[in-house]
Amino acid sequence: MQSLSRDEDLHLEKQTFSYKDKNPGGCYVMFESLPSFYDGEHPNVVSKPFAATAKKDISLRTGEGILYYLVANRLFTTAEDVDSMIEFVNRGNQLFVAANDLDSTFISRLYTKVSNNTNFFAKPGAEEHYVNHALTPDTVYTRDSIAGGRYFTLLDTARTTILGTDSNFRANFVRINVGKGQVFLLLQPSILTNYFLMYKHNLGSLEKLAAYTYGYYTVYWDEFYKYHQYPQEGEFSQWSVLMRYPALRWALWLLVLLLLLYALFESKRRQRIIPDKVVLTNNSLEFVEALGQLYYQQHDNVNLARKIIMQWLEFIRTKYYLNTNTIDDEFIRRLSHKTGMPLADVEAIIDSIHFIQLADKITDTYLKEFYSKIQAFYLNTK
CATH class of the missing domain: 3.40.50 (Rossmann fold)
Structure with missing residues (x-):
């Protein structure tokens, strides 16, 4: 031609x-x-x-x-x-x-x-x-x-x-x-x-x-x-059918550009996916129950109650950031405010702690009542 x-x-x-x-x-x-x-x-x-x-x-x-x-x-x-x-x-x-x-x-x-x-x-x-x-x-x-x-x-x-x-x-x-x-x-x-x-x-x-x-x-x-x-030149010539329409031509070039950008950014080294951090669970109750079984079987009620108090105070320091060196009315008020527990319930726990720290012996009934107060605190605080 x-x-x-x-x-x-x-x-x-x-x-x-x-x-x-x-x-x-x-x-x-x-x-x-x-x-x-x-x-x-x-x-x-x-x-x-x-x-x-x-x-x-x-x-x-x-x-x-x-x-x-x-x-x-x-x-x-x-x-x-x-x-x-x-x-x-x-x-x-x-x-x-x-x-x-x-x-x-x-x-x-x-x-x-x-x-x-x-x-x-x-x-x-x-x-x-x-x-x-x-x-x-x-x-x-x-x-x-x-x-x-x-x-x-x-x-x-x-x-x-x-x-x-x-x-x-x-x-x-x-x-x-x-x-x-x-x-x-x-x-x-x-x-x-x-x-x-x-x-x-x-x-x-x-x-x-x-x-x-x-x-x-x-x-x-x-x-x-x-x-x-x-x-x-064979079937490839049919590409010109697409290229002759402005809208399709622009769409085709835009697709090519997006593919190039994707290849460019995906070719870089990607950071290893950081696994989700497991939320810490409250193991205080499990610890108290395991420790309680040990001391309760030996009928050493005072020692068991004091261990429960030590674990409870550690829990207060760790979770609510309160100083437990001085347990007074201000401590009771702040603990009640942070935990959402009624002031009377907090006062009852503190009174029991004072009694146990001074007692030489406590009955099984008193120990069970104190344990129930501590357990209710763990379950009902925010």
Whole structure:
């Protein structure tokens, strides 16, 4: 495939040929006009390669009486796509291709050759002649500021019909019979843009083109190939379907950036997870019970009670940070306030402590009552 001139590139880069584009280089007018030529329904829009779509669409894969429109600046195909297109046409369908450049893989299967140079400087604008004898002999449509297109240099005359010519009367629009169907090749896709069709009576040009396809009521519109400006390389070329939409393109780059940031920060050495510190449990009751069993069995009540007092005072110092050297009214008041115990209950414990510290002997009953007071203190304090 030959590259276009610099001047022509400057013009063609403004043409998207998209069915949604209402700008001069879009094909919105053509797409919206097609229903009036067929069954009143808009064409089915295809956004994947022809072969991939045919594998999933049973109509394209096995159907007949189908028309497929493909409008692009350059047509780049794979061998698989071309095989699928030819098989599609062979069954009795029509493939309408309008492009400034046609892939050599594609046109070689149609025994056709295209000029290496364009007609860019021949006229100040595009000029399309229709040579169908059923039409008026001077059927011609023009529009300035459109680059001239290429033209055919070799055609298989046994199965090719010339339908249109450029300003120099060189064939640029043909119909080629392939099996039971036909392939239409137009080397001037600019005449299908909004800029051309909305000029004077040029919409009639689209009607002349569509007239050759009457009788085909299932219509497809291609939105895949127009976004490929370089030869395809397998399935990876489908990434460009995502890249052509600004929102998806930004989302893709944002995803890549987030993955890079994640890899960067996660690659650093991570601190070992510090296990949760086990909350200290109150083992005072367990200690008192174990110690009490030992002394109670020996009936050494005074010694046992004093051990209970020592453990209790240690508990007060550790948990409530109170000085137990002096156990007076101020101590009782502060202990009651910190523990939430009634003042009378605290006074009862302190009175028992004073008694035990001075006694030489205490009864089992008194020891049990004192133990009950201490146990209630442990259970009910905050």
